[in-house]
Amino acid sequence: MTARYRAPAADGELFADPPLAEIGRQLEANSARLNSTNVRIAGVPLGEYRVRSVEEVIAAARDYLAAGGEPVPPAASRLIVAGHQPDFFHPGVWVKKFVLHELAKRHGYAPLNLVVDNDVVKAATMRVPVVSDDPARVTAINLAFDRPKGDRPHEEYRVADRALFDSFPERLSEYTRSWGFEPLVHQVWPAMRAELDRAATLGTAASRVRRSLERRWGVTNFELPVSRLAETWAFVGFVFTLLVDLPRFVDAYNAAIRDYRSRNRLHSQNHPAPELRRWGNRVEAPFWIWRSDLPKRERLFAVSVGDQLEVQAGERTAIRLPDSATGSVAAWQEMVAGGWKVRPRALTLTLFARLCLGDGFIHGIGGGKYDEVTDDIIRRFFQIEPPGYAVVSATIRLSLPRFSATVASLHAAERRVRDLNWNPQRFPADGDGHAALAEQKSGLITSEPGGKEARRQWFRDLQSVTRAMRPALAPELAHAERELLRARDEIAANAILASREYPWPLFPEDSLRNLFASFR
Secondary structure (H helix, E strand, C coil), X not given: CCXXXXXXXXXXXXXXXXXXXXXXXXXXXXXXXHHCCCCEECCEEHHHHHHHHHHHHHHHHHHHHHHCCCCCCCCCCCEEEEEECCCCCCHHHHHHHHHXXXXXXXXXXXXXXXXXXXXXXXXXXXXXXXCCCCHHHCEEEEEECCCCCCCCEHHHCCCCCHHHHHCHHHHHHHHHCCCCCCCCHHHHHHHHHHHHHCCCCHHHHHHHHHHHHHHHCCCCCEEEEHHHHCCCHHHHHHHHHHHHCHHHHHHHHHHHHHHHHHHHCCCCCCCCCCCCCEXXXXXXXXXXXXXXXXXXXXXXXXXXXXXXXXXXXXXXXXXXXXXXXXXXHHHHHHHHHCCEEEEECHHHHHHHHHHHHCCEEEECHHHHHHHHHHHHHHHXXXXXXXXXXXXXEEECCCCCXXXXXXXXXXXXXXXXXXXXXXXXXXXXXXXHHHHHHHHHHHHHHCCCCCCHHHHHHHHHHHHHHHHHHHHHHHHHHHHHHHHHHHHHHHHHHHHHHCCCCCCHHXXXXXXXXXXXXXXX
């Protein structure tokens, strides 16, 4: 079975595996392992390749931040890496950025956060809890801030309905007035609108605003979108390495996927990722491809044509690569100039980041589970032990009022209703008839007969006495059933109110700043 990572149960609690105090040893072990291997990327020894990759990627991140007028953190020769999509994730995800900063500072590394802007925008909504004094009316709604058109990657996604976007804080206020605190959204939305006015994508705007908060709270990481990472020599050389040995890589990739499904008894063909396919001499590679004028992700296929490799987007040819790493760079640049974009899939991105960039990688809980597949791919394809990674997450809940019901009180209410129905002799009731029936049932319970026919009659007598006793307890039973319904509604309402999945703009600044500071 895969590692059973669990989000912390307690509000404000951090989960880290390995513990933060032990990650330094993991970083040193990873560095020694990766820099001493015989593995080559694009014909270059991995140790040398990693040095060049880190230099190039830090320079790219420096340029990216400076172009947006943002301060640039001090560089270092080694990286710790984390990453996530540029959406409004919950604070338990955001905590990775603060842990990343602290670990890098403690161990003399440069912290790099990858903005995974090649993923598709899943929804232009925020999940918002609706608070009520009546637990049956507590719910959560998806409040829209845009009406997206089609499945587009974050790097291609621009807000379509500015009126809907601009009115979001006002519409949100209808649900938050009773919360007792001001959500961050009222601070960040004017800055978001200003970024959109400067033609920023939604993901770029959200990332810039998030980084401005991080800086205010004392955290400065290098940051680079995957769309920019994909333009580097380091990434192109990695892609070339996989493409020139694609059939063997596909065997390793698919075997790792199948083993993961088998260990975890998964039947879905999409979990943790679809297998790569073959059609004749066409082999699917673990990358997305699309053109800037048609921003819909397509699967990338490679076909051997003589001593060249033809890269295809669906049925269309994007480029032919020579069989040398040096010549492939020029051809790749020509393809990019022609409007084509090649981006890694999830497992491929973390494979590149862990192998070619960082001495350490910080995952969330979901990524930590699935990257066991990446470990297996590294063993099978590169034939080395994979570098270790860390899994970090936190539980941070909105400070909303909760109801008094607990699991224990719910079970007690369920037992009371059950006993009033099936053990009415345990409860007093007015009238001599009830007492006599209770005595009769007690006698039946203590005189269970033997023999099949006698037991059948004994059971019928028990049912008859029980039915006869119920009318005297009808008011008490009706009250108990109402209490049980209330307890169930309160438990369900508390599950909504105490969810750890609400997006960070719904939280107050002070609580997030103080909690994140405690995790550093």
